[in-house]
Amino acid sequence: MIGFKSVRRVALAALLMGSVSVQALAADAPAPVTVLKAARMFDAAAGKIVSPGVVVVQGDKILASGPTAKLPDGAKVIDLGDATLTPGFIDSHVHMSGQDNGDWYKGFFDNLMQHPPELALRATAYTKAMVEAGFTTVRDLGDSDYISLGLRNAIKSGAVEGPRMLVANYAIGSTGGHADQDPIRPDILAQATPIKGVCNGPEECRAAVRYQMKYGADVIKFMPSGGVLSLADPVDVPQLTQEEMNAIVSEAHAWKRKVAAHCHGDLAAKMAIKAGVDSIEHGTFLQEDTLKLMKEKGVYLVPTLFATYWVGGHADEYPPAIAAKARAAAAQSQKMFSWAVKAGTKVAFGTDAAVEPHGQGAKEFSLMTSAGFTPVQALQAATVNAADLLGVSADSGTLDSGKRADIVALPGDPTKDITVTEHPKLVMANGKIVRE
Numbered sequence: 318m319i320g321f322k323s324v325r326r327v328a329l330a331a332l333l334m335g336s337v338s339v340q341a342l343a344a345d346a347p348a349p350v351t352v353l354k355a356a357r358m359f360d361a362a363a364g365k366i367v368s369p370g371v372v373v374v375q376g377d378k379i380l381a382s383g384p385t386a387k388l389p390d391g392a393k394v395i396d397l398g399d400a401t402l403t404p405g406f407i408d409s410h411v412h413m414s415g416q417d418n419g420d421w422y423k424g425f426f427d428n429l430m431q432h433p434p435e436l437a438l439r440a441t442a443y444t445k446a447m448v449e450a451g452f453t454t455v456r457d458l459g460d461s462d463y464i465s466l467g468l469r470n471a472i473k474s475g476a477v478e479g480p481r482m483l484v485a486n487y488a489i490g491s492t493g494g495h496a497d498q499d500p501i502r503p504d505i506l507a508q509a510t511p512i513k514g515v516c517n518g519p520e521e522c523r524a525a526v527r528y529q530m531k532y533g534a535d536v537i538k539f540m541p542s543g544g545v546l547s548l549a550d551p552v553d554v555p556q557l558t559q560e561e562m563n564a565i566v567s568e569a570h571a572w573k574r575k576v577a578a579h580c581h582g583d584l585a586a587k588m589a590i591k592a593g594v595d596s597i598e599h600g601t602f603l604q605e606d607t608l609k610l611m612k613e614k615g616v617y618l619v620p621t622l623f624a625t626y627w628v629g630g631h632a633d634e635y636p637p638a639i640a641a642k643a644r645a646a647a648a649q650s651q652k653m654f655s656w657a658v659k660a661g662t663k664v665a666f667g668t669d670a671a672v673e674p675h676g677q678g679a680k681e682f683s684l685m686t687s688a689g690f691t692p693v694q695a696l697q698a699a700t701v702n703a704a705d706l707l708g709v710s711a712d713s714g715t716l717d718s719g720k721r722a723d724i725v726a727l728p729g730d731p732t733k734d735i736t737v738t739e740h741p742k743l744v745m746a747n748g749k750i751v752r753e
């Protein structure tokens with residue numbers, strides 16, 4: 318058997334040789350230049366459509382953009398005609414490691430029986446569907462067995478097709494809460510501990526955060542309130558103490574990680590805001606004073622309207638305890654969103670994809686506009702705002718030069734018909750055309 322040290326030496330040598338040849342290649346041949354042309358483009362920072370749309374791309378970066386951008390000699394020009402170029406969409410709330418299959422009981426059984434490698438292989442179809450739908454960056458807010466972490470790394474290395482991913486690893490919450498396993502008999506399923514995100518008391522909760530960061534979490538997700546799709550807990554009551562929430566948020570912020578709080582309930586959201594959280598996810602039962610407080614403190618709302626709309630429409634498929642929560646959430650989410658619009662709360666686009674099938678997330682745009690957003694506000698939520706929340710504004714969220722070449726071409730004009738977001742004409746992700 319070959320020793321560990323020699324394996325490491327061989328791997329290191331291969332790595333060095335690989336990097337030398339890639340660098341030599343890059344020095345010899347500059348990446349080809351591609352120009353995307355269309356009737357219009359969306360200036361996400363200014364919140365307006367400009368005409369015509371021109372984006373010059375070299376390799377994985379935007380070289381220049383705007384109506385007066387020069388077309389370099391020898392560039393390949395793709396003329397998309399009556400279309401609008403927008404920055405690649407950002408979904409701030411997804412779960413790439415799984416997907417509802419329309420049969421809750423079968424899904425529950427499959428989750429128990431399928432091993433992580435099978436789940437990961439199946440998930441490569443979800444990441445492909447996601448990026449082909451125009452979502453070039455996603456934030457994965459919780460999974461099991463580090464499947465999303467593996468997807469993130471495999472996509473980054475080019476081995477798997479998908480969007481750039483930021484991942485949370487295990488979501489953090491209390492015993493019996495929304496981050497815990499369903500109440501399967503304890504003699505059959507071992508109790509989850511802080512390494513799997515389940516914690517009781519501030520010190521365990523600090524440890525839970527540290528474990529997620531140790532294994533590569535880009536963001537921390539925690540569960541101040543109950544959830545819709547869990548069997549044991551009420552949806553709206555707080556599931557962590559103020560001290561536990563303070564510990565989670567301060568520990569993540571110490572490592573400069575953002576913190577996303579899953580909150581349906583109003584009191585739990587108030588406690589999470591007090592702890593200094595960066596975003597409230599879902600926010601279904603938030604009251605108007607809480608949404609105003611978020612506006613004051615600059616806390617983002619990620620409303621996931623599509624998820625509540627979906628579970629409301631499919632409530633009959635769930636066990637009775639979940640069905641009742643799904644109906645209550647669906648009845649409230651659009652009303653809550655209209656209050657957020659009135660209060661001027663910052664909104665970042667997020668769908669909770671996995672609850673509904675991956676690749677259909679653009680439906681969130683029209684749910685936003687039907688509850689009070691203009692099409693421009695909805696597009697900004699999925700571009701500049703989401704980039705700000707995720708901390709990726711330096712390379713995403715607009716079509717400015719120097720940013721990642723993440724570009725979507727929509728047929729027609731999305732400010733006249735927002736549903737065109739559901740049928741992109743072309744998607745470029747990190748400089749590569751993945752749909753046309």
Ligand SMILES: [Zn+2]
Nearest residue numbers: 410412458669
């Ligand atoms: Zn979620």
